[in-house]
Amino acid sequence: MSLTVGVLAIQGDVHENLLSTKKAIKDLGIEGHVVNVKTADEVRKLDGLIIPGGESTTIGQLSLVNSSLRVIKEKIEDGMPILGICAGMILLAKTVDDHVLGKTGQPVLDLVGIKIERNSFGRQNDSFEAEISMDSINIPNFNGVFIRAPSVSEVSSDVEVLSKFNEKIIAIKKGNIIGTAFHPELTTDISLHKYFVNLVHESKN
Numbered sequence: 487m488s489l490t491v492g493v494l495a496i497q498g499d500v501h502e503n504l505l506s507t508k509k510a511i512k513d514l515g516i517e518g519h520v521v522n523v524k525t526a527d528e529v530r531k532l533d534g535l536i537i538p539g540g541e542s543t544t545i546g547q548l549s550l551v552n553s554s555l556r557v558i559k560e561k562i563e564d565g566m567p568i569l570g571i572c573a574g575m576i577l578l579a580k581t582v583d584d585h586v587l588g589k590t591g592q593p594v595l596d597l598v599g600i601k602i603e604r605n606s607f608g609r610q611n612d613s614f615e616a617e618i619s620m621d622s623i624n625i626p627n628f629n630g631v632f633i634r635a636p637s638v639s640e641v642s643s644d645v646e647v648l649s650k651f652n653e654k655i656i657a658i659k660k661g662n663i664i665g666t667a668f669h670p671e672l673t674t675d676i677s678l679h680k681y682f683v684n685l686v687h688e689s690k691n
């Protein structure tokens with residue numbers, strides 16, 4: 487059965503995720519395709535979704551207004567795999583604070599018991615790359631690209647910590663939900679996209 491993986495195309499790193507996911511599907515030899523999605527109806531047709539990095543307040547507000555946020559939440563609660571990258575991980579959280587400003591009050595999906603600290607490593611000028619690992623999902627070496635990256639400051643007991651950098655949590659997993667503070671679509675290594683496509687494949691079979 488052919489898979490449909492969507493990339494939420496409201497704002498942010500949409501195209502890069504589309505390309506990495508296409509390549510992952512091809513490399514794995516799985517039958518499927520990748521589409522950009524914006525509306526609630528488009529989200530309804532998906533087997534898996536990537537929410538890209540960008541600006542979480544913008545992505546959250548616009549998807550709230552067009553009702554896609556509600557449908558995304560329903561689909562994930564029904565088991566649809568999701569990869570939330572940077573701003574996308576922020577949207578998965580229960581609680582969001584800004585490193586400087588404190589509580590943000592922004593719209594979120596409230597799907598994972600994590601507390602986010604936005605801009606945890608500083609602002610745009612403090613963006614950096616670092617070697618990280620996600621051993622429990624068999625990705626021991628990965629080039630993490632951090633751009634105004636958040637970190638996870640608290641996790642509930644049902645959330646698995648996939649990776650830490652400088653003592654800060656930078657990747658999490660809860661069932662079919664994955665969140666990363668870094669941008670896997672901005673490297674040539676597509677192993678995380680492959681892991682995600684496999685998750686979508688398994689959840690459909």
Ligand code: GLN
Nearest residue numbers: 539540541542572573634
């Ligand atoms: N700091 C951004 C936010 O809070 C996230 C940055 C990113 O996605 N690269 O939305």
